[in-house]
Amino acid sequence: MEIKKVVVPVAGWGTRSLPATKNVPKEMLPVYNKPVVQYVVEEAQGAGLTDVVFVTNRNKTIIEDHFDYNLALEDVLKRTNKMDTLKMVHDVAEMVNIISVRQKRQLGLGHAVLCAKAAVGNDPFALMVGDDLMFGMEPGIKQLMAVAHSEHMPVVGVVEVPSDKVSNYGIIRGDEFAPGMYRVRDLVEKPKVSEAPSRLAIVGRYILFPDIFEHLENLSPGHGGEIQLTDAMKELAKSNRLLAVKIRGQRFDTGDWSDYLTANIYFALQDETLRDDLVQRLKELLPYKG
Ligand code: UTP
Numbered sequence: 516m517e518i519k520k521v522v523v524p525v526a527g528w529g530t531r532s533l534p535a536t537k538n539v540p541k542e543m544l545p546v547y548n549k550p551v552v553q554y555v556v557e558e559a560q561g562a563g564l565t566d567v568v569f570v571t572n573r574n575k576t577i578i579e580d581h582f583d584y585n586l587a588l589e590d591v592l593k594r595t596n597k598m599d600t601l602k603m604v605h606d607v608a609e610m611v612n613i614i615s616v617r618q619k620r621q622l623g624l625g626h627a628v629l630c631a632k633a634a635v636g637n638d639p640f641a642l643m644v645g646d647d648l649m650f651g652m653e654p655g656i657k658q659l660m661a662v663a664h665s666e667h668m669p670v671v672g673v674v675e676v677p678s679d680k681v682s683n684y685g686i687i688r689g690d691e692f693a694p695g696m697y698r699v700r701d702l703v704e705k706p707k708v709s710e711a712p713s714r715l716a717i718v719g720r721y722i723l724f725p726d727i728f729e730h731l732e733n734l735s736p737g738h739g740g741e742i743q744l745t746d747a748m749k750e751l752a753k754s755n756r757l758l759a760v761k762i763r764g765q766r767f768d769t770g771d772w773s774d775y776l777t778a779n780i781y782f783a784l785q786d787e788t789l790r791d792d793l794v795q796r797l798k799e800l801l802p803y804k805g
Contacts, residue, residue, distance in 0.1 A: 519565050520634075521640065521641040523556070526627055556582065559641065564641055569613065570628070614634050628723075629742065642723055647767075648767040658672075672760060674761065717759075730746075734746050
């Protein structure tokens with residue numbers, strides 16, 4: 516079983532990130548020196564995924580353009596002998612093959628995945644949510660691919676969240692069959708703290724099989740006419756066909772301002788030319804009480 520394709524939905528409105536996202540897709544907001552979605556594609560590439568299916572909309576074509584050549588810009592960089600920058604810009608266009616499909620109405624993450632059905636075909640595929648960043652020793656999605664490969668089953672990525680955050684997430688009820696690996700028995704969407712079956716929250720990394728499309732097609736639209744991926748995952752769990760893997764590493768939901776800003780600092784601190792200056796500036800800001 517070889518997984519080569521990854522679906523990356525990027526068609527949402529990003530209302531939590533307004534007004535920044537009025538005209539700029541939230542997946543194109545920079546985290547330090549790269550747009551959010553470039554980190555996602557780098558993670559996919561690091562896991563050996565070669566074909567990226569963007570689920571996009573009419574206002575998001577700059578996402579595909581980012582992974583294409585910009586020959587006019589490359590000419591300028593050549594002429595001005597900025598060879599390192601030239602390489603950086605050029606290499607982004609060579610990372611992966613891009614396939615683009617349209618989600619014509621924003622009817623939720625489940626609907627976005629369904630829009631990729633024809634592009635995915637009959638093989639298992641990865642799904643990486645375009646605004647969720649994961650960093651660790653090993654690409655997050657690769658940790659799931661290894662388990663899907665050995666167990667021949669769909670796998671969802673989870674992270675442990677503090678109890679006051681469980682009500683923001685889909686939370687799993689599962690049996691741990693190996694360290695950090697669970698057979699999922701049920702999923703509860705945004706539970707109250709008192710009703711949460713665990714603190715294991717579903718994050719934007721999945722390995723799915725084509726049977727997910729049947730489940731999605733059979734769902735009746737939920738709140739706001741949306742088709743929820745979680746509801747289709749529930750069906751998988753009901754038939755004992757879903758595993759969860761606790762992803763090791765840092766995770767940032769860039770649709771959340773606190774996570775977004777922390778991600779910027781996390782990356783900037785890794786740049787030696789910036790670190791000392793940045794630490795100094797942050798120290799100066801910390802006593803600030805507003
Ligand atoms: P979110 O729920 O975080 O995105 O979806 P959103 O709806 O854009 O943002 P808010 O909540 O209004 O701020 C996670 C990912 O799924 C995509 C989004 O682009 C994002 O990358 N998505 C969401 C779609 O592609 N289509 C949809 O209908 C909804």
